[in-house]
Amino acid sequence: MTTISLKFSSAIQSKKSMPYLLILPAIIVILGVVLVPLLFSFYTSFTPFKLTKPDSLFVFIGFKNYIRIFSDMAFWEAFGRTVLFLAVVINLEFLLGLGIALMINKITHGQRVLRTIMMFPMMFSPILVGFQFKFIFNDNIGILNNALQSLGVTDQAIAWLVDRWLAFGAISFAEIWMSTSIFAILLLAGLFSMPQEPLEAAQVDGCNSWQIFKHITLPFIMPFAFIAMTIRSLDVARAYDIVDVMTGGGPAGRTELLWTMIARTGFDNANMGRANAMAYVSIILSILFTYYFFRKIIAARKAMGGDA
């Protein structure tokens, strides 16, 4: 007893262990809420675990879940669609956000108001955004078809949320509508922090506006763009709510993304083990994207003369 308390007090006094002791509570909490569930879910991806059959948790089936999903065309389709969705959404958001940021940067009066208005779409729940666009794109009662028909552009109802590519476009549109302002606001921050003198030097050096943008402004704000891309790639890779509300991944899996598939597999089909296996594949995808954009950020910052 005495030796233990002695050891303990000497451990407290030792300068080296003090910091570890102080972060111990945080470590315990993190272990409890992050690491244990993580390991547990990882384990379940090697079992045929079904929420309805608790016993199945203790049946070890090795890589069977992974083999199963890798040989499933529907999974690869969802995987490919997710990557395409990421690429389309992030690129378009970047271009639109850049345009908005450049315009707002030029405005002298009412800039604050516009900046706030620009953020509005982000203030809504993605579920509500999903519903909003579901009703806009609805082929019978949607205002889009209504408008197109009234204007005489078309005389039949376009099946916006039924056709494979139209639905993909509609969902991308909703996602872009909601989140372009993340790009806009970060790029605007970049433009605000930009030193004015190199721009003036470039003017004197003979550049027209486009050349200044291409050679001076763009390199300067690229690190900001990559930060936005990192954030958005994580965001978009786990896209679920908007898709689920607008199409539910259907019809017939035509708009299935990784996470709508995972949710269906895990909850609707109660196949938690396989769902977790898919989730890990999806997480690896996210990690790859994050890694890629981080490399880009570091490279871009180095290029701007910073030390990464």
Place this chain on the structure above:
Amino acid sequence: MTKVTLKNIVKKYGNLEVVHSINIDIAHNEFIVLVGPSGCGKSTTLRMVAGLEDITSGEIKIGDRVVNDLAPRDRNISMIFQNYALYPHMSVRENLGFGLKIAKHTEAVITERVDEAAEMLGLNELLERRPAELSGGQRQRVAMGRAIVRNPDVFLFDEPLSNLDAKLRVQMRTEIKKLHKRVKNTIIYVTHDQVEAMTLADRIVIMRDGFIEQIGTPLDVFNFPTNVFVASFIGSPPMNLIEATVDIKAGQRGNLLFPEDIVIPVPERLKNAVKHGQKVVVGIRADDLTPVNHGIDDASEKADLNLTVHISEPLGTETILFCSIGEQEIQCKMLNPYPVAADEKMKFKLAIDKIHLFDHASGNNLLGSLNG
């Protein structure tokens, strides 16, 4: 031939007029320096010449072209900024060659001109570095190199040396002067440092609050300041300015009555410019008021003064002595100095012929300005 002409140039920001109808004629190859205290409109004027700032009214000509409405890129000028304004994401080589690349010169031409400029400015070793990896002096040289390679009609400098330490500033000053000798382009140079202005300029433009106070060669503005502002701005230490009253008895040459009953005869060359009872400001350079045997002794007329030294500032070859006449603190220069004790009473000689007289109310030189 690249003359630069500013005619009745006015600059307003909203309702605030910061440059008031100024006129400057700059000759081909001339090195002109705009100097004045902070906020007097030097940068604004320079930036109007560069085209970075709109002209409210008036006309700027570069060569024979009116450039009022030309974009900076069409004016064939180079500008060197106070903060260097290098492109942070380009190497020194790319920085130097950027203007040529934009002008669509071939790689061979760019390389040749960049190497030539790098040679001239001692940048050969640094060509592959980024601006972040350079010292302040090196960045300044890159900024100059970037201006040189384009071989513009006019160089514009906006306080290029103010971010450098004192020693480097002197060194770069010499380099700029050498540069001008070599490239022989018209240069407009802005500074608030009168020493820089004096050492570099062919002609100095002294500005205050958006007005031009005087334009002239360094020696002109030093020897014939048009008003008390120029007198106190040019020269170091600044010219002593002391209020006095003119006292002329009929038929006599007349005296200047100072506080503390100090009386100094009116200099011969100024005797027609004053009348009895007039209040004047007397300008005396520290060099012209020196302790007996410790100043330059030439044949000109001298007056004796007894003053008490409050503080002395030894500079090596000379010592600046702080005395006072009445309420007015004045500075005197002591050559071949010995250590001066505080509150030591000393005998001074004043070179009477070197003093300047200004009108008390307007501050203008009583001889009028040199250039009318």
